[in-house]
Amino acid sequence: MRVVAIGGGHGLAALLEGLKAHAASDGPASPAIDLTAIVTVTDDGGSSGRLRREFDVLPPGDIRNCLVALSEDAALLASLFQYRFQAGRGLKGHSFGNLFLTALTQIMGNFPDAVKVSSEVLKIAGRIYPSTAARVSIEATLDDGTKVVGETRISRSRRRIRRIHLIPRHAPPLPAALAAIQEADVITFGPGSLFTSIVPNLLVDGIASAVRSSAAVKACFVNLMWQPGETTRFRASDHIRAIHQHAGGKFLDYAVVNLRPILPAIRKRYARQSAMPVENDLDAIFKMGLKVMAANLAQQSGKIRHDPSAAAAVVVKLAQEARRRKNVTEPRP
16 A cells, blocks of 8 residues: 655654554555655754755755654664754754765765665665755745745744745656655645645645645645644634645545544643644535544643554555555456
8 A cells, every 4th residue: 555645844754653563564454555755845944954054955854854753773763863962063953864864965966865875774664755856945925914934934923824835936846756646545744834844845846736636545634733823723624725725726535633632731731832722623624525534643742742653543544445445446357
């Protein structure tokens, strides 16, 4: 079963961590999946932003997280690749994994080849592609008409986002990423920051049209909580609507939503940061022509995150449904 996971940030890495167990499976109860991650490359903050400016490379942070999530020895690599230097002129604040990918980019001559070689060295359970090899940034138009450029500044804004654009407007996709989309049984979006991790991938030339023309089941993992400013007061249907708006039309088949109530103590702590649980307005989603997959997805250990195993189980169910659908529609030889 072929799964393509599109997104970025910690949300995508969490989903990949859960899917890795299924990618390695060979039992009849949990058939193996062929896994591809397509990752946004618009980060301009922290270590990734510094390397991007100083070495003119694509930001490695989101790719690094995906490599760790899919690596054969995740425990060792999490310690090594996520290690962040606490001192040293020019080193302080950088993670080892970001430096590794930057150095390999200089050696290989381009970022996609550096990611490919890293994937082979680390023996990851799948493939990872940046959504584009072009140096791109994002520009947000806010509800008051103000334009804000750069992922970091957009994330810090506290006004509602009306629209996101790429700078430059046209960025070519990787052919391998388009091929994976066309061959997929399931294509997932998220979990992750709606406007800075998910939507930018759909703005790369050819990605949205490839998703729309693919016969795959397309599903969006609705975020668990508001992201202050970026998705304040967003309901589940608002997430779906924003994705369709930026993709130029409807293509999602499923909204994947959380059933597990957020613990009162954690909910109260998030409320102090102007973040509340996303409302699952299921009637509105059904009226948009989507189906809903609901499960206990919230992991509540300190921070509220999607549980990797629970999220992966949903994807496997969708992939099995896609295969059954495909077997029914394909003519027998």
